[in-house]
Amino acid sequence: xxxxxKVGHVVLNVKDVDESIKFYTEALxxxxxxxxxxxxxxxxxxxxxxxDIAVFKAPVGxxxxxxxxxxxxxxxxxxxxxxxxxxxRLLNAGATIDHTTDHALTRSVYFFDPDGNRLEIFCEMxxxxxxxxxxxxxxxxxxxxxxxxxx
Numbered sequence: 667x668x669x670x671x672k673v674g675h676v677v678l679n680v681k682d683v684d685e686s687i688k689f690y691t692e693a694l695x696x697x698x699x700x701x702x703x704x705x706x707x708x709x710x711x712x713x714x715x716x717x718d719i720a721v722f723k724a725p726v727g728x729x730x731x732x733x734x735x736x737x738x739x740x741x742x743x744x745x746x747x748x749x750x751x752x753x754x755r756l757l758n759a760g761a762t763i764d765h766t767t768d769h770a771l772t773r774s775v776y777f778f779d780p781d782g783n784r785l786e787i788f789c790e791m792x793x794x795x796x797x798x799x800x801x802x803x804x805x806x807x808x809x810x811x812x813x814x815x816x817x
Contacts, residue, residue, distance in 0.1 A: 679724035693759035737784035
């Protein structure tokens with residue numbers, strides 16, 4: 667039976683496409699793949715796909731922070747040292763940090779983009795099989811994660 671195996675890309679409505687391009691390229695190191703100023707949209711990539719996130723100008727009157735998206739989680743390469751470096755980059759970019767969490771199987775930083783979309787960057791702390799077993803056995807755990815930013 668066919669099955670979905672990953673999130674292919676995410677499309678976000680934003681108030682200012684240029685501001686979002688700046689945030690995603692500077693804070694997360696994404697590459698701008700395409701920016702259509704006439705259609706008010708842009709496509710950004712982490713490098714392995716043609717695009718991972720697309721941003722479109724929100725319709726006039728659109729409300730921020732209403733029911734819908736909770737957050738988008740993005741796995742990083744590396745472990746906690748790289749997570750600390752990215753955390754520092756987020757702080758330098760002026761991102762609002764929501765919280766940091768040690769989930770045991772992952773370590774995470776939750777933050778907001780300029781439009782209030784909550785995002786998560788995380789590093790894996792277990793092999794895929796260990797993580798599956800951990801989730802089955804514990805249901806998942808969460809405790810605060812202390813990060814000293816490497817800027």
